[in-house]
Amino acid sequence: MSALRLGRGLIERVWLVAVAVAAWEIVTRRVGETYFPPPSTIVKALREQWFSGPASALFLSDKALDDFSASLAHLFVGWAAAGVAGVALGAAIGRSRVLHDLLDPVLQFLRAVPPPTLVPFFIMVFHIGATMQIVTIAFGVVWPVLLNTSDGVRGVDALQLETARVFGVGRFRRLFQVILPAAAPKIFAGLRVALSFALILMVISELVGSTEGIGSELIGAQRAFELPRMWAGIVMLGILGFLFNALFMLLERRLLRWHAGAKRLAG
């Protein structure tokens, strides 16, 4: 019964995607335009490119392992560094009125600078390679985390802070057991935005300044005029973005179960 319902739910969710892909296939085949290869050709390129490996490696080819591990390592190191720095700075700014007033204009300006414009500068300072890519990602995605954290920390209920004071919860534990958990829903929202920014910045940094990774593969295919390969790269990035978001949502839902529960009750 529940398997049936699950199956129906799945069909309800994906039927439009299936119809769209089928329509895409038919139209591109009819038109026969080189710039728009049919999805079946893209899937074939995708498989040749990255998924021709053995089943034991989840069909990932050696090339896939090289490309993905380089790209994803940069993405996650940059994102994690931005996460730690953003939460630490955001908490400090959120807790201190003085710090907030002092730094807010600077932060608002830095946040407004589109991160890709800094890539030429970072290439100059760090040269082409991993460091420059990680710095680009970290600098670009730190802002949503920082601003959301400072916002969340400032918005902690005064009664929760009073309760912690009355019951002698010390400064350190107050931060980690009261203030940060209370701000966690906002922090997570910032981290989620940061993750999708990080994927964008990973690709941009690879397009202009890398010899490895999915982005550099994509630009290489474009230069060689191998359009199915280029499209395969685009589709692959879409899949990755989708997967990251889904995984993060799963994690968030687990860790913030209390928030959903408390909110459902209040509403």
Added chain:
Amino acid sequence: MLQITGLTHSYSDGHVAIDSLDLTVADGELLSIVGPSGCGKSTLLRCIAGLIRPTGGRITLNGAAVDGVPDDLAVVFQDYSRSLFPWLTVRDNVALPLRRRGKSRAERRAAAQEALESVGLPDAGRKYPWQLSGGMQQRVSIARALAYRPSLLLMDEPFGSVDAQTREDLEDLVLQVHRAEKMTILLVTHDIDESVYVGDRVVVLNRSPARVHADLPVTLSADRDQIETRGLPEFVRLRAEVGRLVRGGARIPGAVPAGAAGGILKSDIRHQKGVGPDTMADSESGGTRPTR
């Protein structure tokens, strides 16, 4: 012993919440503080808890001046849904303050469990506060305060947001706890019935700025029963007297009318969730008591 002399507090906007208030509470006493909404009750309680530094006067607890939150003091706030941490289980909420008492993890858990049992919630430890009813959540707040083993327990309109039946149960719980633990309890309320039913002594405050308007001993036996005690002539007499005093206190010439006062009034209203003077008049005449 809690000793308050000449306590004065005015907020930065010039609003005077408390004006030279004197009050002494003996060890083991259960004192009800009753007064009209927005009369400065919450400010008084926050001064005693060391959460606000009063602008004048002196508060000493067991001989030591209150400067910052005293070590052996606990508070039960009205708004349990905000004062319990929703990301911690009930047991962790109760155990959180105990680390400071230098106990091991196992001891903290045992103490939390014991406190939960004493408020009638032996099986709630693994649940989250928001999975419990309002009355049960307020029991958890009381358990948290009990596990902390304070010498002074402050209760800030603790039953203002639960239904009438739950309220009576919780009043009896406070009486039972007071008898069992022999701690000093200061219960702030705007409910006249409750102040008489629970208290050993009732202090009536003036409308803002708060001053002690009257101080009455409750001449009822320590054993109280919701139905029987409330029917006693002595209870009826006391309730009428406190009611008259509260009304009188609310109408002193030149007093700030409700709704016109500054910051403290706003915060008082927030803590009372719309339970105002009109419901108070009801409870005075012995009618329905404020529910949520």
